[in-house]
Amino acid sequence: MSVPVERRQSWDWPLQSNDEFVGLIDDDTHFEVSLEAKYFTAKEIEVKTIGDLIEIHMDHEARGNDITNVSRSITRCYKLPAGVDPSTLKSNLDKHGILRITALKHKK
Structure with a gap:
């Protein structure tokens, strides 16, 4: 399954299909990003x-x-868009292995 890519802003994400960039939704009220994480369970993601x-x-x-061991580890840091309220950050891994991260923006 491929995550739709929006070109306004982008994050480099190593698990994205076809080495595409991950698009963000960053409007006046909220921020959202969807990342492929199909090799991980929710307990393996922080x-x-x-x-x-x-x-x-x-x-x-x-x-x-x-003789067979598999190990995967990814750590990335990104700057939150202006106006995002970090205390409202939520993340969810869906059944298709897509990690959705959302947060509200401060009211103006």
């Missing part, structure tokens, strides 16, 4: 704010037999 930054950390490790 999204938090640090001042006006958003930090996304994903860590997955799967052990197979004696």
